[in-house]
Amino acid sequence: MTGQGGRVARGAGAWLLAALLVLAGCTAPKAQGPARAEVQRLLDGHAEALLDRDEAGFLAALDPSLAPAARTEFGRLAKIPLGGWTYRVTGVEAAGPGRATARAEFGYRIKGYDSGPATSRRILDLAERGGRWYVTGDRAADGAPQQLWQQGEVTAVTGRRSLVLGVGQGPRRLREIADAADRAVPAVGDAWPSPWAGRIVVLVPASLDAMGMLLGAPAASYRGIAAVTTGEAGGGPKAPADRVIVNPEAYGTLGSFGRQFVLTHETTHVATRTQTTSSTPLWLSEGLADWAAYRGTGRTPAQAAPELARAVREGRAPATLPDDQAFAFGGDGDAMARAYESGWLACALIADHWGEDRLTAFYRAVGAHPQRDGALEKALHDVLDTTPEAFTARWRASLTERLGRD
Incomplete structure (x- = not known):
């Protein structure tokens, strides 16, 4: 009985295998793409x-x-x-x-x-x-992001130290931007003595919505932002290239000082890109860019930091330097202004008290740290011979000294 049952089982198994092979042969072959x-x-x-x-x-x-x-x-x-x-x-x-x-x-x-x-x-x-x-x-x-040439006919204007590419913009406006960029490059070179390319590429789309497409982000986030810089932090000399992207709507509302300030600020980001890493807090990167843009302009602290000055006079002086979230686009505009102004005042404090060479050395030291944790502490100790607590106290005192007067 066992032998007969075994033969039946083997026969049924063979029949089932044959049926499966037939069915497999009738199944459409899997689509093959190119290698x-x-x-x-x-x-x-x-x-x-x-x-x-x-x-x-x-x-x-x-x-x-x-x-x-x-x-x-x-x-x-x-x-x-x-x-x-x-x-x-x-x-x-x-x-x-x-x-x-x-x-x-x-x-x-x-x-x-x-x-x-x-x-x-x-x-x-x-x-x-x-x-x-x-x-x-x-x-x-x-x-x-979308590419600029996908948005329309491109007009190119070449400056001495800049290339400005625009869509939907007249040559005269692009030339004005190129002239401002040409002034920004040597100003940043004086403020940031480390080697960098010494030239920038500026993209000027036709509208705020077009700017958003160039950034691959919602346009509304950049409504009040005159320009931004794209690039990869800490990528070294072969990192993806930077582009300064102008918001034609916000930029167009600025006076001559404001337009020059914006392009000098953004050019500073280009110059410092290889030294800016995930270890660099935004108050330092944005503060240094503002410091370079205000440097040599003769603007008073109250003129450079109006929102922060108002907060100090009203008894709302910040207790600490702003965290990265305070710089997020699309939030409270006044709060973001105070964050930028706080970063500027911290960098101005370092430049005035320790020296401009110490400021740039401090920036490089923070960026060179392998991680965010401990980066500020080590750079403050090694470069400025101070502690986070002592530096914050000195910075808070400078808020009152520089901004507390009517």
């Missing part, structure tokens, strides 16, 4: 053709449906002195028969200005036609 290396070669050729100003080669990687928009983009990019255009494919996934999606890190470099590329993450849709793959779509990844 990552194949997509990389496609995009490398696309990039090389752009740099060579070979329009036919540039279009060869694209589905014909993209040709009209691609020709427009090709023409707009002719206004920008490109020194590099690259894609680094980070992943490829099949999206159905003859279709795939690739993820890539895109980078471009402006000749004479960028030591490293300005980067963003892209999503590329791909389709197979006649045995080869084509790009059928190219869009920013979630949270990644």
Whole structure:
């Protein structure tokens, strides 16, 4: 009985295996996308053709449906002195028969200005036609920025130390911005003696909404902000390139002093980028940028810190230096102003009491620390020979000394 049962069991198992094999043979094969290396070669050729100003080669990687928009983009990019255009494919996934999606890190470099590329993450849709793959779509990844030339025709104005690229802006306005940037660069060089590129790239979009798209962030967060600087903190000389992005609406409401102040402040961020790390608190990075922008202007403390002066006179002087959250865009504007002014006064205190060389040395020492915890304490001890408690007390006393008078 055992033997017969065994034979039946083996026969049923063989029949079931055969049935499964037949069913498996009827199942549609899994869609296969292109290999990552194949997509990389496609995009490398696309990039090389752009740099060579070979329009036919540039279009060869694209589905014909993209040709009209691609020709427009090709023409707009002719206004920008490109020194590099690259894609680094980070992943490829099949999206159905003859279709795939690739993820890539895109980078471009402006000749004479960028030591490293300005980067963003892209999503590329791909389709197979006649045995080869084509790009059928190219869009920013979630949270990644749009590029200026995707917003309209680009106007370029070259300064002595700056390149200003604008969309929807007249040449006269862009020239004024370039002139202010040209003045900002040597002013920052005097305040920050450490080596840096000594030139900046400024982007001027057509509107606040367009600025938000360049930043990959909600435009409303930047409504009252005249300009911001993008870049990677502490990335070294090959870090992604910085861009100063102007909010044309807020910037346009400023007088000549305000416009110069804004561009000098933002240029300071460019100059200090490689020394600014996750160990650097915002009160120090923003305070140093304000200090460099006010340096040599003759502005009094009350003129430089009106909101903080009002708080001191009303008995609302802060007890501590502001934390990073106090600098968040889109919150209480007066509170954010007091945070910036507090950082400025702390940096001005160091420059006045210990010396400007100690201020820049202190900044570098904080940024060089391997982590946020302990960075200020060590730099205060090593560079200024003081403690956090003593420094805070001296800073609070300076609030009354400099701002407490009507």
